[in-house]
Amino acid sequence: MLDSTTRQWLDENEVLERHLLNRLTADETDRLQKLLQSFPELADELEFQKMIIAGIRQNGRLELKERLKSNIAQSKNHSSKTFVLYSYLKIAAVVAVLIGVSWIVYSRIAAKPEPAPSADIKKEAPPKELKIEQPKIEKSVDPKTGGQQQIASKKSTGKQNVQEKPLIVSTPSETAAVKHKQKLNIESLKFLKPNELTVSVNILDEKKTLETKLFFKNPTDLTAVNIKETQSEKDNQLEWFYVIYENRILNLYLDNTQYLKVFKNTSLEETSEKLVIKTSSALYTVDLKSKDKFKKAVLTK
Amino acid sequence: MKTELPSYETATVESDQKIIERIRQGDEKVLVHLYHNNIMMVRKYILDNNGREEDAQDMLQDALIVLWENVAHGNFDLTSKISTYVYSVVRNKWLREINKRKIGKTSAIDDHHLEAETIDALKSIIHKEEYKVILECIQQLGPTCKKVLMLFYLEEKGMEEIARALNFSNTDVAKAKKWQCKKELEALVKKRFK
Numbered sequence: 452m453l454d455s456t457t458r459q460w461l462d463e464n465e466v467l468e469r470h471l472l473n474r475l476t477a478d479e480t481d482r483l484q485k486l487l488q489s490f491p492e493l494a495d496e497l498e499f500q501k502m503i504i505a506g507i508r509q510n511g512r513l514e515l516k517e518r519l520k521s522n523i524a525q526s527k528n529h530s531s532k533t534f535v536l537y538s539y540l541k542i543a544a545v546v547a548v549l550i551g552v553s554w555i556v557y558s559r560i561a562a563k564p565e566p567a568p569s570a571d572i573k574k575e576a577p578p579k580e581l582k583i584e585q586p587k588i589e590k591s592v593d594p595k596t597g598g599q600q601q602i603a604s605k606k607s608t609g610k611q612n613v614q615e616k617p618l619i620v621s622t623p624s625e626t627a628a629v630k631h632k633q634k635l636n637i638e639s640l641k642f643l644k645p646n647e648l649t650v651s652v653n654i655l656d657e658k659k660t661l662e663t664k665l666f667f668k669n670p671t672d673l674t675a676v677n678i679k680e681t682q683s684e685k686d687n688q689l690e691w692f693y694v695i696y697e698n699r700i701l702n703l704y705l706d707n708t709q710y711l712k713v714f715k716n717t718s719l720e721e722t723s724e725k726l727v728i729k730t731s732s733a734l735y736t737v738d739l740k741s742k743d744k745f746k747k748a749v750l751t752k
Numbered sequence: 753m754k755t756e757l758p759s760y761e762t763a764t765v766e767s768d769q770k771i772i773e774r775i776r777q778g779d780e781k782v783l784v785h786l787y788h789n790n791i792m793m794v795r796k797y798i799l800d801n802n803g804r805e806e807d808a809q810d811m812l813q814d815a816l817i818v819l820w821e822n823v824a825h826g827n828f829d830l831t832s833k834i835s836t837y838v839y840s841v842v843r844n845k846w847l848r849e850i851n852k853r854k855i856g857k858t859s860a861i862d863d864h865h866l867e868a869e870t871i872d873a874l875k876s877i878i879h880k881e882e883y884k885v886i887l888e889c890i891q892q893l894g895p896t897c898k899k900v901l902m903l904f905y906l907e908e909k910g911m912e913e914i915a916r917a918l919n920f921s922n923t924d925v926a927k928a929k930k931w932q933c934k935k936e937l938e939a940l941v942k943k944r945f946k
Contacts, residue, residue, distance in 0.1 A: 506890065516814070523787055
């Protein structure tokens with residue numbers, strides 16, 4: 452049975468609790484260890500304290516998790532409302548632009564000296580009504596099917612933006628470079644915006660530089676050291692790959708419907724010394740041991 | 753060859769610092785921001801590894817709680833990006849979860865080890881029951897008590913911070929409140945275990 456002095460020391464200094472929170476001094480720890488060996492009831496008390504503290508922490512975690520879930524749900528509601536509003540605004544903007552363009556074109560046609568016979572009668576009517584008349588407006592805005600396509604494309608652009616699909620851009624000359632197997636040198640990587648990586652590719656034979664952009668859903672990530680995957684392909688399309696820049700590995704996630712054409716059918720192999728990027732027509736080697744690293748991805752075939 | 757400085761990368765590292773600061777200040781909204789930033793990556797990993805959408809959400813939420821706790825305890829050093837850290841935590845948790853699910857399905861246990869396994873399982877069940885009781889007793893405490901105990905034991909805040917957060921007049925009041933709440937909880941738990 453613990454004597455009163457020891458009991459007082461334990462209670463006033465909250466020794467058991469401080470021991471569980473690793474806040475005892477070395478001397479206090481020694482003294483406590485001796486007491487624990489001599490008094491089994493003290494060990495039981497310590498176990499009880501351990502459970503209480505663990506329970507408080509677990510409760511805290513559970514409550515924090517519930518609040519997090521609730522906040523996430525609220526943020527999604529807010530986003531979907533914003534999405535709907537944004538969609539309406541986009542549609543309204545498109546309609547406004549079309550009306551504006553139609554009005555401008557119509558005004559120019561209306562200013563011509565030779566009036567159209569049937570249109571004359573219509574033109575005598577109040578101007579506002581004429582503007583709303585369909586045939587003239589349609590003709591002026593619709594070169595072949597351009598007008599309709601425009602609308603469609605704007606709609607699809609709107610959808611694309613709203614769904615936030617990353618847009619991968621590739622220029623015809625990049626495709627040409629791959630076809631002709633010209634020497635390519637990846638000159639630099641630039642992160643000018645959170646979701647956009649600009650890759651400068653130097654075509655050595657033509658002495659020019661192309662800039663291609665990779666848009667991706669997540670901001671650039673640094674992979675943890677224990678992640679072994681270097682790339683992921685699905686249906687022969689590259690889902691994501693990583694490159695090395697300035698001592699760090701950047702993990703880029705690409706939308707698997709569109710991707711940089713230069714890197715189509717790409718595979719990556721990594722050893723401790725080098726990273727080998729194989730495309731359908733080229734092989735790049737990145738020397739991981741050199742200081743310059745990815746400043747120069749050397750085309751080796 | 754010119755060295756191109758990735759301006760966004762610098763900005764991203766700074767952003768992580770700001771996020772850590774906000775966590776230290778107790779801003780829970782920042783976890784929502786981290787959730788949205790990392791859910792795609794986590795979802796892909798979990799779905800590629802025999803998981804479901806709900807598992808991905810759960811794992812990420814748990815990982816963010818771990819981050820929260822470690823930052824609060826001062827156990828988090830910003831040596832890599834937050835998303836890297838979160839990804840690692842998710843991976844570790846998911847691997848453990850997969851193993852747990854496999855063990856749950858497997859019934860082939862050596863007779864030789866059966867007794868030890870059974871005792872461990874019983875201990876585990878007893879612990880779980882004890883925790884359940886403690887969690888139920890915590891719900892019987894007042895909101896201030898719950899908050900004080902959470903700030904002190906989960907987030908390991910000092911008395912000054914607790915006094916400030918809960919508008920106590922001074923640290924002695926905070927200390928007394930914490931002691932009182934803990935005693936109240938202990939009494940409730942002991943009553944249940946009798």
